[in-house]
Amino acid sequence: MSDLDAVLARVDADLDAAIDRLFATLRLKSISTDPAYAAETRACAEWHAADLASVGFDASVRDTAGHPMVVAHNRSVAGTSVLFYGHYDVQPVDPLELWEHDPFAPSVETRPDGSRMIVGRGAADDKGQLMTFVEACRAWKAVTGKLPIPVTVLLEGEEESGGVNLPPFLDANTDELRADLALICDTNMWDPQTPAITTSLRGLCGEEITIHAADRDLHSGFYGSAAANPNHVLARIIADLRDEEGHITIPGFYDGVPELPRALKESWAKLDFSTQAFLGEVGLSVPAGEKGRSALEMVWSRPTCEVNGMGGGYQGAGFKTVIPAQASAKISFRLVFDQDPHKVRAAFREFVKARVPADCRVEFMEHGSGTAAAFDTGAPAFQKTQGALTAEWGREAVFVGGGGSIPVTTLIKDKLGIDVVMVGFGLSDDRIHSPNEKYDLKSFHKGIRSWVRILAAL
Amino acid sequence: MSDLDAVLARVDADLDAAIDRLFATLRLKSISTDPAYAAETRACAEWHAADLASVGFDASVRDTAGHPMVVAHNRSVAGTSVLFYGHYDVQPVDPLELWEHDPFAPSVETRPDGSRMIVGRGAADDKGQLMTFVEACRAWKAVTGKLPIPVTVLLEGEEESGGVNLPPFLDANTDELRADLALICDTNMWDPQTPAITTSLRGLCGEEITIHAADRDLHSGFYGSAAANPNHVLARIIADLRDEEGHITIPGFYDGVPELPRALKESWAKLDFSTQAFLGEVGLSVPAGEKGRSALEMVWSRPTCEVNGMGGGYQGAGFKTVIPAQASAKISFRLVFDQDPHKVRAAFREFVKARVPADCRVEFMEHGSGTAAAFDTGAPAFQKTQGALTAEWGREAVFVGGGGSIPVTTLIKDKLGIDVVMVGFGLSDDRIHSPNEKYDLKSFHKGIRSWVRILAAL
Numbered sequence: 047m048s049d050l051d052a053v054l055a056r057v058d059a060d061l062d063a064a065i066d067r068l069f070a071t072l073r074l075k076s077i078s079t080d081p082a083y084a085a086e087t088r089a090c091a092e093w094h095a096a097d098l099a100s101v102g103f104d105a106s107v108r109d110t111a112g113h114p115m116v117v118a119h120n121r122s123v124a125g126t127s128v129l130f131y132g133h134y135d136v137q138p139v140d141p142l143e144l145w146e147h148d149p150f151a152p153s154v155e156t157r158p159d160g161s162r163m164i165v166g167r168g169a170a171d172d173k174g175q176l177m178t179f180v181e182a183c184r185a186w187k188a189v190t191g192k193l194p195i196p197v198t199v200l201l202e203g204e205e206e207s208g209g210v211n212l213p214p215f216l217d218a219n220t221d222e223l224r225a226d227l228a229l230i231c232d233t234n235m236w237d238p239q240t241p242a243i244t245t246s247l248r249g250l251c252g253e254e255i256t257i258h259a260a261d262r263d264l265h266s267g268f269y270g271s272a273a274a275n276p277n278h279v280l281a282r283i284i285a286d287l288r289d290e291e292g293h294i295t296i297p298g299f300y301d302g303v304p305e306l307p308r309a310l311k312e313s314w315a316k317l318d319f320s321t322q323a324f325l326g327e328v329g330l331s332v333p334a335g336e337k338g339r340s341a342l343e344m345v346w347s348r349p350t351c352e353v354n355g356m357g358g359g360y361q362g363a364g365f366k367t368v369i370p371a372q373a374s375a376k377i378s379f380r381l382v383f384d385q386d387p388h389k390v391r392a393a394f395r396e397f398v399k400a401r402v403p404a405d406c407r408v409e410f411m412e413h414g415s416g417t418a419a420a421f422d423t424g425a426p427a428f429q430k431t432q433g434a435l436t437a438e439w440g441r442e443a444v445f446v447g448g449g450g451s452i453p454v455t456t457l458i459k460d461k462l463g464i465d466v467v468m469v470g471f472g473l474s475d476d477r478i479h480s481p482n483e484k485y486d487l488k489s490f491h492k493g494i495r496s497w498v499r500i501l502a503a504l
Numbered sequence: 505m506s507d508l509d510a511v512l513a514r515v516d517a518d519l520d521a522a523i524d525r526l527f528a529t530l531r532l533k534s535i536s537t538d539p540a541y542a543a544e545t546r547a548c549a550e551w552h553a554a555d556l557a558s559v560g561f562d563a564s565v566r567d568t569a570g571h572p573m574v575v576a577h578n579r580s581v582a583g584t585s586v587l588f589y590g591h592y593d594v595q596p597v598d599p600l601e602l603w604e605h606d607p608f609a610p611s612v613e614t615r616p617d618g619s620r621m622i623v624g625r626g627a628a629d630d631k632g633q634l635m636t637f638v639e640a641c642r643a644w645k646a647v648t649g650k651l652p653i654p655v656t657v658l659l660e661g662e663e664e665s666g667g668v669n670l671p672p673f674l675d676a677n678t679d680e681l682r683a684d685l686a687l688i689c690d691t692n693m694w695d696p697q698t699p700a701i702t703t704s705l706r707g708l709c710g711e712e713i714t715i716h717a718a719d720r721d722l723h724s725g726f727y728g729s730a731a732a733n734p735n736h737v738l739a740r741i742i743a744d745l746r747d748e749e750g751h752i753t754i755p756g757f758y759d760g761v762p763e764l765p766r767a768l769k770e771s772w773a774k775l776d777f778s779t780q781a782f783l784g785e786v787g788l789s790v791p792a793g794e795k796g797r798s799a800l801e802m803v804w805s806r807p808t809c810e811v812n813g814m815g816g817g818y819q820g821a822g823f824k825t826v827i828p829a830q831a832s833a834k835i836s837f838r839l840v841f842d843q844d845p846h847k848v849r850a851a852f853r854e855f856v857k858a859r860v861p862a863d864c865r866v867e868f869m870e871h872g873s874g875t876a877a878a879f880d881t882g883a884p885a886f887q888k889t890q891g892a893l894t895a896e897w898g899r900e901a902v903f904v905g906g907g908g909s910i911p912v913t914t915l916i917k918d919k920l921g922i923d924v925v926m927v928g929f930g931l932s933d934d935r936i937h938s939p940n941e942k943y944d945l946k947s948f949h950k951g952i953r954s955w956v957r958i959l960a961a962l
Binding site: 252254335356359374376407 | 725864932
């Protein structure tokens with residue numbers, strides 16, 4: 047039996063224990079965006095450092111101005127060195143009442159078709175995914191006493207909350223983190239049978255605006271019409287963000303957004319993608335964005351603007367005839383190609399200010415910035431990874447775009463000057479960021495096996 | 505000493521005890537719109553029935569399909585019979601963090617200028633106001649052993665939550681409640697020195713809409729642009745409700761809204777009203793409604809549409825890149841003259857439906873309807889009441905319009921066929937429906953004395 051086959055067999059034999067280890071981190075409420083969970087977020091970092099140490103890594107928890115990083119090295123062998131990035135923080139869980147089980151009491155559930163899934167907040171994003179890599183290292187270590195190539199692991203605790211402390215951390219630790227290649231496991235398969243390597247991601251510009259009007263809540267009977275209503279001011283701003291064709295109307299927003307290169311467009315056209323199936327899976331049917339573009343093109347290669355949250359006035363049961371003193375919205379822009387998140391933010395702020403009445407004021411709060419990223423799939427690392435994935439899944443791995451934003455990808459590319467290979471085993475129905483998040487047990491199991499093969503191939 | 509002087513002296517001597525009685529009802533959390541307070545709302549009704557019984561009324565708590573009514577009779581004398589209406593329910597108290605003290609732990613606070621105010625939820629709206637009438641009856645009873653005219657008291661428990669059970673209750677008890685005249689104490693003074701009789705009120709049509717899009721919350725990176733975002737759909741609907749001139753754009757909305765009669769317009773023009781002062785008091789300066797109309801005209805005689813609450817998606821601390829499954833808004837229309845609330849509601853629903861994408865759906869919830877009301881100030885009861893108020897305050901009482909809605913006014917007018925005299929001692933800075941609601945102790949004290957005089961005059 048070859049080393050590779052022995053390590054794969056070890057993965058199969060150790061699966062139940064791997065699930066138990068994953069459950070241990072899934073139980074930790076590492077909700078980075080909510081200060082109430084700061085202590086538990088740190089506890090999660092410490093758990094991962096201890097777990098990596100148990101695999102033979104030299105692991106440590108590193109303080110930042112926010113939640114800590116975990117850095118772990120195992121570089122006892124020669125070869126192509128890799129920096130693996132994952133994040134141990136998770137999204138908030140509200141609305142809690144829509145969860146079928148406690149989001150932090152993970153379990154394996156069996157579906158009617160016999161397939162099994164790991165259920166809980168973070169199961170897919172990103173604890174389940176990052177543990178596929180850690181478990182692959184554990185199996186190599188257990189069988190051969192070492193890893194096949196030098197590995198450094200970097201786990202972030204603020205990926206879901208802006209990640210403002212990552213750039214200075216990379217700057218301050220460039221030498222320690224330098225490697226030949228970076229690996230990230232925070233993306234999806236193409237479909238449940240087809241593995242994928244994501245070669246482009248959208249950037250992100252997150253912004254919160256609060257419109258302040260009267261200095262107190264007013265009775266709408268006494269002040270209705272006469273007094274500015276911040277709900278109306280906010281609705282007008284949001285409505286004005288798009289025109290009837292679905293274009294975003296902020297001046298200069300599309301600067302740096304070229305039409306898609308023909309080769310990529312043709313490659314994507316070959317993918318078996320159905321807009322109706324994509325939307326139908328979540329109960330929708332009408333593409334909502336720019337008219338005349340496919341949903342795939344919009345999600346992978348076009349910028350967007352989404353109001354992720356908004357609120358103002360009385361939202362409880364019943365009715366209250368109030369004109370609120372303030373209303374606010376959290377808005378994210380997904381960016382592509384050469385869009386500059388700082389320019390987008392500045393243009394958005396001007397756009398908002400122009401729509402705030404003279405007796406109201408607007409308050410802005412920044413929630414993270416990241417540019418888009420794209421890689422050349424012809425590089426050897428991409429070809430080797432594609433081969434390893436194809437061997438594991440019995441179907442050719444495809445190169446895809448990604449609609450989400452993993453700002454670290456651009457940061458690593460820019461600050462360390464290396465390529466980033468994004469491989470992940472999530473599925474589109476994983477409900478990440480939503481109630482009842484899950485990760486298929488098959489994704490977890492074959493994900494570990496995939497990394498075993500990729501580590502060998504590299 | 506005349507009976508009247510003796511009763512007024514009794515009011516002065518009994519003021520501290522009257523404040524204690526008011527505090528007893530202010531401590532009861534009769535928030536009618538929130539089902540969590542149903543038991544305490546009933547307890548409040550029972551407190552008022554017992555209190556009225558202590559004044560010699562034949563008082564009872566009457567069940568309805570919602571919160572109960574309190575009905576009390578004291579008709580042992582001959583004369584012009586009156587039906588006094590008040591409401592014992594109160595508005596919700598959120599945002600609780602903006603209250604300086606527990607909203608249900610009332611107190612009397614002294615301002616720097618030496619004036620004193622009663623602070624707590626319901627202090628002005630309407631417990632403090634309704635108790636001015638009850639205390640006036642108590643003083644008459646204590647001094648003369650009887651009331652000067654036959655009195656029936658009707659206290660509602662759902663004025664702040666739609667009042668859907670009042671019309672059937674009036675229908676079922678028309679004979680018992682019939683009187684020559686109705687009195688309501690739920691309105692304001694013109695200014696702190698000038699008493700007012702409100703002779704017109706706006707109607708109300710309350711409606712809640714919920715836009716449902718995908719069958720779950722979505723990740724805005726994966727679905728942004730492609731999937732309908734209910735926050736955007738809702739913002740578009742709200743923004744479309746008004747045009748650039750401030751007109752409401754719902755087809756047929758202004759049916760039944762004439763220009764103001766010249767006589768009334770001239771009478772209002774004589775009032776010492778400053779739009780800048782009116783808005784300046786709450787920190788604003790720019791009239792927000794229809795262009796070319798004064799704030800007074802807008803609030804007293806023009807219909808409006810206000811979003812009292814709206815919300816969708818993540819509103820907690822930090823940021824969450826979600827496209828929510830739903831978003832909702834609570835919207836109230838203030839109606840004037842002959843606007844029909846049912847027609848307005850139907851037209852609004854069509855307006856909304858026309859703006860909901862084909863793959864989304866909208867859910868409507870009704871929150872009460874009431875038409876506008878206006879009375880002829882030449883009728884004897886209005887003249888007598890004006891005289892009594894002028895005598896108490898030493899300044900001629902004025903006839904004013906009102907921007908709020910007291911649907912019971914129209915109901916009593918229509919179902920019992922009698923005039924309604926609206927007298928109240930609230931002030932524009934009472935912060936009703938807002939944190940830190942207060943009622944001036946002077947309003948309470950001289951309000952009681954005013955009713956003592958009005959009961960004598962009628």
